[in-house]
Each structure stands twice: as structure tokens, then as C-alpha cells.
Amino acid sequence: MNDKTTNERQSFSGRTDFTSAIPCARPELPLNTKHGPPLSISSFPQAIVHVDADAxxxxxxxxxxxxxxxxxxxxxxxxxxxxxxxxxxxxxxxxxxxxxxxxxxxxxxxxxxxxxxETYSLFSKRMFNIMRRYTPAVEEYSIDEAFLDITGMRRMFRSSYSDIVRKLLADVNAELGITVSAGLSISKSLAKLGSKFRKPAGFTPLPGRDIHLFLANTPLEKVWGFGPNSVSLLEKHGLKTALDFVRMPEERADRLLHKPGREIWHELRGNSIWKVCAEEKTSYTTITRSRTFTPASTDRHLVYAELVKNAEQAFAKARRYKLRAKTISIALRKNDFHTIGLEAKLSRATSAIIEAMPSIKSLFDRLYSEQTPYRTTFVTISGLMDDTSRQMELFDQNVKIENIRQLTATIDMINDRFGKRSICLASSLQLPENTRAGYPARIKEEKIRKLRFSIPTLNIKV
Ligand SMILES: [Mg+2]
Known part of the structure; x- marks a missing residue:
């Protein structure tokens, strides 16, 4: 984070010049005239930050x-x-x-x-941990984006909200060697607009009293949540900027774009509707994993190995969130991007891939055709339900189920301790030579090491 540049880009009065992203002498902003009165007079009734890593x-x-x-x-x-x-x-x-x-x-x-x-998600975790030094309310929005609620933290850090954000950006830069950009405002929508305003290593504080100046220079397509259809509809009604949108009556925004439009209307006016949600996402309706390989392959074993690897990852995620799946579907994408898929109901809901393997194998055998080059495999598990409160079904083979559960838990424990895929299904281990071409050097070395020492394979019967 380059503090000097950021300061240079601030205007003389301490306000930010929203008319241009290029550092320049600040032209007089037509306060309260062309753009009407401020939308909010309170600078920071609450302080929401959006942080977005640069490239x-x-x-x-x-x-x-x-x-x-x-x-x-x-x-x-x-x-x-x-x-x-x-x-x-x-x-x-x-x-x-x-x-x-x-x-x-x-x-x-x-x-x-x-x-x-793997390395990117490690950096991502470290970046989110740095943010948590400043507030517990951190919403991990994507691998490189987060929303933070730092309301009330001024006293604790004995500094302004802007200085808290600057310190955070400097920490990320010093500890991870990457730059991030941030927006600080009074709602998530506004903070997100702020973080995009100056990139890279930019910081845009947007206090309530300045919202109208910023929105006057924000085209509709820049607003978070407006897709091309919403934009063209609003343009048909003669709107050009985000300020035009929030100046229309609430009922009209509601009539044109319904509930999402009404929520955006409030968010842009600084009435925070979307709260920063610090809880980890725990409910999924489906889990999908896909893998694309270059070049496309006609090798049956390779395509199957890639598919099984997806399934292993999907079930591992289900277990992480304590879910089990009732349905599994697989799909294969051909080199011409044509995708074919099949679905099967499992005999009982499970979180263990071992139980799903017979279904995966038979779906694959029905779907796969020889001499067809495939480029991507997909696995989706659905019909997800809570795995913690299980009731043994009457005719289930309880001993077998318990054995599988214990085996899977042990494999998870070993993989947690010694690294992903220390133990995996043999059919997903047999990836032929050519798929290693595009792997990062570190992963390539790991794979070669595994082959050189000829990893033992177990034949487990449960
Ligand atoms: Mg980014």
C-alpha cells in the first residue's frame, strides 16, 4: 500500500475527488447544486469496508x-x-x-x-486472518475479496476509520507482499464501488455526506447487482448515472426492478440493507467439482481418474460441512464443448465416496464412448442433508456402514495431517504422464515423488 500516492490523490480539503481516478489538482465540486443535497449528512453512522486484492x-x-x-x-x-x-x-x-x-x-x-x-487459498486465508485483527466481522466474499464491519472500532484503535483501513492495507502489503484496494463507506454497495474506484493499491473513503458526488460520476453498469438487462431498462427510462437512480422515488425503483432494485436503491443511498455476514457458509444444496485437462483426451483411464478425483473432492467437502448426499450426477464435456451427463440415486444418503463408487463407475461406463476426445469432467452431488443426526434405516447393514464411516474418518484425519490426497482412491492416482504438463512445479515434484517411491496401495474391503 503506497500511502504517499493515496494521500496525494486526496483533495485539499481532505475529501476525495471523485471526478477522476488520476491524481490531479481538485476541481471545485459543485456541492449541493447540480447534484442536489447530500443523501446522508452523517459521515459514518456505520463503517463498512470492502477489500479486493489486485490481480x-x-x-x-x-x-x-x-x-x-x-x-x-x-x-x-x-x-x-x-x-x-x-x-x-x-x-x-x-x-x-x-x-x-x-x-x-x-x-x-x-x-x-x-x-x-493451493498456494492462492493459503494466501487468501492469511489475508483474511490479517483482517480479523481489526474486527471479528469479516465476510469472506470470494478468494480475494472480503467485507468488514469496523463500526465502533475507532476508540479501540484510537484512529479514524480511514486510518484503520490504511493500516490494514499496509499490513497485508508488508506481510504478504501483495497489494489490495479498499473502499470504506456506510453500506456494502457503496464500499464495493469505492474499492473499484482506484486500483491497484487504492483506497477510497466515501463518507455519507459525499455519496451524491460519487454517484453522480458512477455509470449504472458499475453498480453491484445491475446486469446488462437492468442497465438497458433504466437507460430506456432516461437514467444515466447511479445518482439518477437513487433520485427516483422508491416506488418507481421497486416497480422497475422489484425487490433487488429496491434493495440496491437503499444501499446506494447509504441505508445498509445487506449486513456483513461473518458466519461461514454451511448450507449447500449441491456441491459440484469439475476438472478441465489440456489437451483433451481419449484415454479412458485418464478421463475416469479425473472424474473420480472430482468425486473425492465433492464428498470431502460434504464431510467438511457435515452433509451427506442422496443423488450423484456426472458429466463429460467433449472437445467440441458438447456436454453429456447422467444422474443416479444412491441406495442411501452417504458422505463416503466408497459407497458411491459403484454408481460412479456404472454412470461412467454408460456415458463414455471410445475414441471421443473429452476435455472436462464434472461431478455434482445433491439431495444434501444433515449428516450429524442420522437414523439407521431398518434394513441397513449397520456394521458395514459403521466400518465405512470409521475408515473415511481415518482417511480424512491422515489427509488433514499429511496433506491432501496422501490417501486417495487408486483409480484417481493413475493419472498418465501427459496430464502433469501444466502443473505448478511444486505439485509436479510431489507427484513425481509419489511415483518414484511407488506409493503403497491398499485393497480395503469393508
Ligand atoms: Mg480482485
Whole structure:
């Protein structure tokens, strides 16, 4: 976090110049004239922060490999599509979502890395832990974004809300070597607009009395929750900016965009509707895992191994949230992006993949056709229910079920202690040589180590 730059970008009076993202002498803001009176006169009745890491995946890579700093770096080698582009790459017009071959044509010196999601989620956890030093109310919104409620923390830290946020951003930068941007305001919507306003390493405080000035310069499509359809509908009614939207009567916003529109209308006026939710998400209706491999493969064993790996991860997640599944569906995507799928009901709801394996195998056998190149496999488990309060069904083989439960719990314990997939199903271990091409060096080494020492396989009968 570069404090100096941030301060330079503040206006003379301490207010932020919302008319331009470029540091410049502040033009006189037409206060209370063109934009009407303030929407809220209280600066911070509550203080909501939105923190968003800048080009997160590539920033993590550059933090770990300092020789990559200042270079155009992208991740996504394993899929052939850019997952994240560093600011140096963005400056050359390279964006997320474009195919690698196209990006390489634009920039031959591009550094292309495979995604290392394990490391990114470790950085993510550390970033959220730094935030929790400032408030317990941290909502992990995505791997690199969070909302914080720091209301009432001024006294504890003996500093202003803005200074608390600046300190937090400096901590993240010093400890993780990545930059993040933040917005501080009185509702989640406004804080989110703030964090996007200046990137990278930007901080935009947006006190209540300044909301109208900010919204006057915010086009409708920038508002969190407005999709292309909402924007074109509002434009048809002659609206251009977020300020135009909040200046319309509440009933009209409600008539045009119903409940979501009414909520956004309140949020943008600084009436916080969406609370910062610090509880971890625990309820899922479905869990899906997918894996894309490059190049597409006609190897039956490889496609099946990838599918089983998805299923292992989906069931592991179900167990983490103490859920069991009644239904399983699998899908295979062909090289021409055509996707085919099948679903099966399990004989009883379970959280153990061992019990689901016969269904997975038979679904796969029905779906798979030889000589067809497949590029992605999907597994979805659904019909999820609470796994803690189980009732033994009358005809269930209770001993067998208990054995499976104990075996699964032991495997989870070993994997927690010694690393993911220390023990996994043999059918998902047999990934042929060519799939290792796009793995990060660390993971590649682990896999080779496993092969070299020829990991023992157990034949477990339950
Ligand atoms: Mg981000």
C-alpha cells in the first residue's frame, strides 16, 4: 500500500475527488447544486469496508518469485485460457478470459504460469486472518475479496476509520507482499464501488455526506447487482448515472426492478440493507467439482481418474460441512464443448465416496464412448442433508456402514495431517504422464515423488 500516492490523490480539503481516478489538482465540486443535497449528512453512522486484492493470482506468484515483479505475468497455463493477468500484462491489453495463443501473439515475452490454487487459498486465508485483527466481522466474499464491519472500532484503535483501513492495507502489503484496494463507506454497495474506484493499491473513503458526488460520476453498469438487462431498462427510462437512480422515488425503483432494485436503491443511498455476514457458509444444496485437462483426451483411464478425483473432492467437502448426499450426477464435456451427463440415486444418503463408487463407475461406463476426445469432467452431488443426526434405516447393514464411516474418518484425519490426497482412491492416482504438463512445479515434484517411491496401495474391503 503506497500511502504517499493515496494521500496525494486526496483533495485539499481532505475529501476525495471523485471526478477522476488520476491524481490531479481538485476541481471545485459543485456541492449541493447540480447534484442536489447530500443523501446522508452523517459521515459514518456505520463503517463498512470492502477489500479486493489486485490481480490476486499473479500478485501471489510475483510475491513468491521476485524475479517476476515488473513483468507481464498471467496464470491459466493448464486450461489454455488466462485466469488472471498482472497489471503489467493488463497494460499491454491482456485480459482474463482470452486464449493464451492470442495473448502470446500480442505479447511474445508474456510469462505464462500454471495456476497453483493451493498456494492462492493459503494466501487468501492469511489475508483474511490479517483482517480479523481489526474486527471479528469479516465476510469472506470470494478468494480475494472480503467485507468488514469496523463500526465502533475507532476508540479501540484510537484512529479514524480511514486510518484503520490504511493500516490494514499496509499490513497485508508488508506481510504478504501483495497489494489490495479498499473502499470504506456506510453500506456494502457503496464500499464495493469505492474499492473499484482506484486500483491497484487504492483506497477510497466515501463518507455519507459525499455519496451524491460519487454517484453522480458512477455509470449504472458499475453498480453491484445491475446486469446488462437492468442497465438497458433504466437507460430506456432516461437514467444515466447511479445518482439518477437513487433520485427516483422508491416506488418507481421497486416497480422497475422489484425487490433487488429496491434493495440496491437503499444501499446506494447509504441505508445498509445487506449486513456483513461473518458466519461461514454451511448450507449447500449441491456441491459440484469439475476438472478441465489440456489437451483433451481419449484415454479412458485418464478421463475416469479425473472424474473420480472430482468425486473425492465433492464428498470431502460434504464431510467438511457435515452433509451427506442422496443423488450423484456426472458429466463429460467433449472437445467440441458438447456436454453429456447422467444422474443416479444412491441406495442411501452417504458422505463416503466408497459407497458411491459403484454408481460412479456404472454412470461412467454408460456415458463414455471410445475414441471421443473429452476435455472436462464434472461431478455434482445433491439431495444434501444433515449428516450429524442420522437414523439407521431398518434394513441397513449397520456394521458395514459403521466400518465405512470409521475408515473415511481415518482417511480424512491422515489427509488433514499429511496433506491432501496422501490417501486417495487408486483409480484417481493413475493419472498418465501427459496430464502433469501444466502443473505448478511444486505439485509436479510431489507427484513425481509419489511415483518414484511407488506409493503403497491398499485393497480395503469393508
Ligand atoms: Mg480482485
Amino acid at each position: 490476486f493470482f499473479t500478485s501471489v506468484e510475483q510475491s513468491l518469485k521476485p524475479h517476476l515483479r515488473g513483468l507481464p505475468v498471467v496464470t491459466g497455463q493448464e486450461r489454455g485460457i488466462i485466469a488472471c493477468a498482472s497489471y503489467e500484462a493488463k497494460a499491454l491489453g491482456i485480459k482474463r478470459g482470452i486464449p493464451l495463443w492470442e495473448a502470446r501473439k500480442t505479447c511474445p515475452a508474456l510469462v505464462v504460469l500454471p495456476s497453483d490454487y
